[in-house]
């Protein structure tokens with residue numbers, strides 16, 4: 001049986017552990033590593049197998065895993081991946097892969113040169129009940145405009161509040177939305193981003209130095225234009241209804257990641273006194289037809305993890321929906337927004 005290990009036994013590590021416990025017939029759960037010994041020990045205890053470590057190189061050399069899940073914060077990448085590549089170990093890396101695009105590029109190229117199987121933590125792509133109809137909609141229709149908003153609060157982990165450590169909300173959280181937009185309509189070309197600060201105070205979140213809100217305008221290779229707003233200033237769910245709207249000339253699809261896909265306009269408008277569209281004074285059009293709603297069930301993360309593990313077991317990576325190479329493009333998309341915030345200029349998205 002192939003051996004699996006994890007580096008980083010924090011929040012997202014626990015999420016993956018919950019999945020691994022269901023894969024005991026598939027893979028040997030062999031190593032748990034965290035700088036904080038109690039975290040690694042707690043994983044070992046929960047799994048009832050494997051060894052706990054605080055030094056990942058010792059773990060790699062003693063356990064000799066076939067695959068490793070890298071679940072460390074955004075600023076901790078680099079040496080870990082190169083240690084895995086040097087030893088020929090396949091790896092899954094949590095988004096956002098890295099905060100330095102050149103570093104991510106080097107990791108990507110070195111892993112590919114070694115023929116390693118890689119995957120990333122874009123589990124929202126595996127929510128088939130809602131992603132498949134969304135994909136079909138985007139394939140069958142010309143989407144001209146995408147509007148995306150993710151408005152929430154400040155996460156609890158300390159490193160999140162420092163932009164140099166987390167990358168900021170666009171790169172660390174809303175990257176899921178950036179990624180699903182890429183997955184559905186293809187690659188971006190250029191971005192321009194405004195950011196706002198000063199809504200959240202240091203008294204609320206000591207040490208906080210990141211953007212409260214940013215708004216990005218972007219152009220896609222297929223000609224679509226897109227606006228992505230992301231904020232962590234909200235203190236209540238009443239603040240905003242986060243979703244992504246994909247608009248065609250006569251239909252729209254609203255996607256809430258890991259939630260719902262709602263399609264408006266797929267069915268013909270019922271015949272009535274206002275047959276066809278009526279242009280109102282404000283330029284708005286009367287809509288017709290009922291909405292079709294698809295709902296997400298279950299945990300797409302299980303499918304995401306299982307797909308990577310099975311790819312390593314079989315040697316066939318074709319079912320992985322986001323390899324390191326693909327995830328690199330979503331990382332690049334968000335880091336281009338950061339660069340635009342810093343320079344005040346439009347920034348081309350580097351896809352290679």
Ligand SMILES: NC(=O)c1ccc[n+]([C@@H]2O[C@H](COP(=O)([O-])OP(=O)(O)OC[C@H]3O[C@@H](n4cnc5c(N)ncnc54)[C@H](O)[C@@H]3O)[C@@H](O)[C@H]2O)c1
Nearest residue numbers: 008009010011012034035071072073074076094095096121
């Ligand atoms: N896919 C998702 O939906 C999702 C959700 C949450 C977090 N994440 C991502 O997962 C990553 C981690 O987030 P988190 O919330 O679990 O953070 P966390 O702070 O809860 O956990 C990270 C753990 O990594 C450990 N660590 C750091 N460097 C290490 C090293 N060199 N060796 C061993 N252990 C090390 C820390 O001690 C900590 O326990 C982030 O990049 C985050 O964006 C992804």
